[in-house]
Amino acid sequence: MPEDDRKDATRDAVGREIEAALNEQVSGLPPSLSEALREKIRLRVREEIERDLRERTTSNRRDAARLAKEARKEEKHAEEGETFLRFNRNFRFQHMVMFSSVILLIITGMPLKFPNFILSRFVINFWGGIQYSTVVHRIGAGMLIYFMVHHFLYTILTRDGRRDFLLLLPRLGDAKDIVHNIRHFLGKVPDKPRFGRFSYIEKFDYWAVYWGCIIMIGSGLFLWFETDVLRFLPKYALDVAHEMHSDEAMLATLAIVIWHFYNVHFNPDRFPGTLLWWHGRMSEHEMKEEHPLELEEIMARRGRESAEVTDR
Amino acid sequence: MRKFALMAVLVFLGGAFLPGLARDASASISLEKCTLCHGKPEFRKLLVDGRIRDLYVTGDTLAGSVHEKKVCTDCHFDVSEIPHRERPKRVACTHCHFKGNREGAPQSDNVLAYFDSVHGTAIARGNTKAPLCQDCHGSHQILKVKNPESKVSRFKVAETCGRCHMEIYAKYKTSIHGVALSKGIADAPSCTGCHGEHRIYAHTDPKSTVYSTHVSGQCSKCHSSVSIMSKFGIETEQVATYKESFHGVANQFGSRTVANCSSCHGVHDIRPPDDPLSSVNPKNIPKTCGKCHPGANPNFAVGKIHVDAKKKESGIIYWTATFFKWLTIGTMLALVAHIFLDMYGRTRRLRGER
Incomplete structure (x- = not known):
């Protein structure tokens, strides 16, 4: 128990120091009064020291536990090599807000598009009837709007956001990658295209969400505040919004359930899904497989940085 | 002998x-x-x-x-x-009129239906004004329903009900259904056409045929029938478009606050839209919609109400629907093709072909 020994030693040392200081201060007073005063001060100081030590050791212990856990993790996944932080905490939070809101929106919205489908009535009644499922739908809508605002601010205000946004812009290389990838699927070329931080698949997903959010939030707000909208626009504008909301919902749902789920859940590399959305980390192996150009870039940057350090 | x-x-x-x-x-x-x-x-x-x-x-x-x-x-x-x-x-008709009677009276359970109805339960609670059998069917001169002279015949039953429900009868009489009936059009509904005959319930009773979630079904009995509506040049798509609209869907899921047919078109005072007294006359639409959407204005009447996005006449709505239809088909075809190509490539590699 080296920690406890150290604690005791500290306590004794401090106790002696206080004793000495007290002796100096109370030397001129009558003995009975000085004894009472000394006892009082000693108790108070002891209490303060105990509290400080207690706090300091708990936080030390917590830190030690965290470090040990991380070390164990490293040991366990040693064969995977280093992990790279692909999505930061902010981005992961945005994704979680978005997918929970979209799930809510789909399960409360789709029954309205297919009222005769056998499960629709069950799903609506699950929320307690249409008057409550519409409230849940608006809660989902609120979350999606929050996500949109958060993402705008993230894109503008943070360095990672700005970098990712620029990397997500489609460029000519993506068209080449598509052709290359299809030729690869057909067996014409042996190797996959080498993707950077974002492959064309991820770029499509990103811009699909952009398009979907703008259409769904725009038309959804029309339908939410129908009387206020009709103050300025004719009734057929509301019908157009209704049509857009209903059709784009279908497109978004299909794209998510078929395309996104295939890419992140059902395809044999990922089945049944990874925890990338939770911890945001990708192993070196996966990076080499899926984002080789980004990995090279990271390695090159590290090389430059360490070279700079040694130069100094 | x-x-x-x-x-x-x-x-x-x-x-x-x-x-x-x-x-x-x-x-x-x-x-x-x-x-x-x-x-x-x-x-x-x-x-x-x-x-x-x-x-x-x-x-x-x-x-x-x-x-x-x-x-x-x-x-x-x-x-x-x-x-x-x-x-x-007072004469009790149930003396003979019950299912299984031996008097030769018609074999029907209408008497049981009546005792469950709003009139029957009112009688049971001791309301002396509530009608018994003879109040509608007459006492001595009871005729078959098919006989036009009968008090409960198609053309006379409204008057019979109107003996007690006077205000409603006055409204009904000038409505499109009442006018049509008085012109001798047998397809037009009288009171019993919507409310039922012996099974009449208060409109707040879920058993009622005119309960808020049953109204559209009751109207669509005639209004979705091409054979009836074609006689009068009325469109039958109104029912389908209502059922596809948010009002119709919410109504189907049991919302009692959302609009049903009669919320907009009126209950007993239904009139054709070109009638200035009609609640769905463009001039009256702000008031009618305003019952549920406070602050409704004339913009509510700009554009067709019962709009069908699948019809070209719907204009911009049709084109929006068409755009999204092809966008969805195109996108999904491309994405599914990509998925299948990916799976094809994986299969090739698994088999060891490059």
Whole structure:
């Protein structure tokens, strides 16, 4: 128990120091009064020291536990090599807000598009009837709007956001990658295209969400505040919004359930899904497989940085 | 000996049939006896509240009615002596009219349906104003429903209901359905067309045919039928477009606050949209929509209400729907093709072909 020994030693040392200081201060007073005063001060100081030590050791212990856990993790996944932080905490939070809101929106919205489908009535009644499922739908809508605002601010205000946004812009290389990838699927070329931080698949997903959010939030707000909208626009504008909301919902749902789920859940590399959305980390192996150009870039940057350090 | 045997048989048969014969005889006597007093045209009674109850009945009173062959005491069976000392009780039709009766009355459970209805339960609670069978069907001159003279015939039933429901009758009379019926159009609904006959419930009762979630189904019985609506040049797509709209869907899921047909078109005072008194006349639409959407303005009337996005006449709505249809088909085809190509490539590599 080296920690406890150290604690005791500290306590004794401090106790002696206080004793000495007290002796100096109370030397001129009558003995009975000085004894009472000394006892009082000693108790108070002891209490303060105990509290400080207690706090300091708990936080030390917590830190030690965290470090040990991380070390164990490293040991366990040693064969995977280093992990790279692909999505930061902010981005992961945005994704979680978005997918929970979209799930809510789909399960409360789709029954309205297919009222005769056998499960629709069950799903609506699950929320307690249409008057409550519409409230849940608006809660989902609120979350999606929050996500949109958060993402705008993230894109503008943070360095990672700005970098990712620029990397997500489609460029000519993506068209080449598509052709290359299809030729690869057909067996014409042996190797996959080498993707950077974002492959064309991820770029499509990103811009699909952009398009979907703008259409769904725009038309959804029309339908939410129908009387206020009709103050300025004719009734057929509301019908157009209704049509857009209903059709784009279908497109978004299909794209998510078929395309996104295939890419992140059902395809044999990922089945049944990874925890990338939770911890945001990708192993070196996966990076080499899926984002080789980004990995090279990271390695090159590290090389430059360490070279700079040694130069100094 | 043979004569004696014949007599015995006759006596036996007479014993078997005589009660019937005697009954017939006593019945005819009964009618004559009743008309001794009731046959006088001036036979009436002055009630406490000043009204006069006409008690004039003749042998022809039942003539032509469904009860032609019945006699007074078949229904007024509590009259056992003449003159009767007390006022006879109200006739209880259920004496004969129940399923399984042996009197030859129609075999139906309508009486049970009636006792469950709003009128029957009101009677059971002791409301003396609620109608019994005879209040609608008539007392002595009961005719078959198909007979146009019957009080419950298609063309007369509204008047019969209107004897109590006067305000509603006045509204109905000037509505498109009432006007059509008075012109002799048999397809137009009378009271019973929407509310049902014996199973009439309050519109707040979930069993009612005009409960808020049942209204659209009840209207669509006629309004979605091309064979009926084509006679009057009314579109039948109104029902389908309503059911696809948010109002219709929410209504189907049991919302009682969302608009059903009658929320906009009116209940008893339904009029064609070009009638200035109609609640769906473009001029009245802000007021009608404003019942649920406070602050509704004339913009609510700009554009078709029952709009069908699949029809080209819907204009911009049709084009929006078409755009999204092809966008969805195109996108999904491309994405699914990509997925299948990916799986094809994986299969190749698994087989070891490059």
